[in-house]
Amino acid sequence: MLDDSDRRLLRQLQADPAQPVTELARAAGLALATTYKRLERLEAQGILRGQRMTIHWPALGYAVEVSLRITLDKTNPRAFDEFLAAARDVPEVIEIQTFLGRVDARLAVIARSMSHYQEIYRDRILSLPHIADIEALMHVASVKNQQTLPL
Structure with a gap:
């Protein structure tokens, strides 16, 4: 279901969900277009369900x-x-x-x-x-x- 690239993306998102996609792609070692496609696929599969802000x-x-x-x-x-x-x-x-x-x-x-x-x-x-x-x-x-x- 998830490959190593997906797991790298998810690890980076867990660490900083607000980071720009360009930084996310760089940190995960992926091309920007590939990162966008993978994020769209992870959303379509219901693995990613948006970003949230936490109120203190x-x-x-x-x-x-x-x-x-x-x-x-x-x-x-x-x-x-x-x-x-x-x-x-x-x-x-x-x-x-x-x-x-x-x-x-x-x-x-x-x-x-x-x-x-x-x-x-x-x-x-x-x-x-x-x-x-x-x-x-x-x-x-x-x-x-x-x-x-x-x-």
């Missing part, structure tokens, strides 16, 4: 991050769909993951302060449908947040 939330005043593990009351067959639709509408929920097992979902919630988080929790989170149990985990530090693969 504390720089915008969001000093609190809480991870909520949610167990749903699954007696309603639409519990998952209704919960997820409502959770998407909470602006301070920056990530939603679903799981198989005792925990059904995890929400990453950001807030400006603990009192702001308490307001979000009481007014928005507790009003989400079909919640049977919530466990809150206060984020203290990111020890590793790497989304690169050894290619």
Whole structure:
């Protein structure tokens, strides 16, 4: 599926996704036209799905991050769909993951302060449908947040 040239391109993109294609081609040891063709192919195959900027939330005043593990009351067959639709509408929920097992979902919630988080929790989170149990985990530090693969 991937050859050595593709892997070199992907390694370079993981290291610096914003680099100009001319630098990417040089670093990967490929001609510029070849690099463009390979990038187009990797996008068409769904391997590359665009570039993203990461927002540093504390720089915008969001000093609190809480991870909520949610167990749903699954007696309603639409519990998952209704919960997820409502959770998407909470602006301070920056990530939603679903799981198989005792925990059904995890929400990453950001807030400006603990009192702001308490307001979000009481007014928005507790009003989400079909919640049977919530466990809150206060984020203290990111020890590793790497989304690169050894290619």
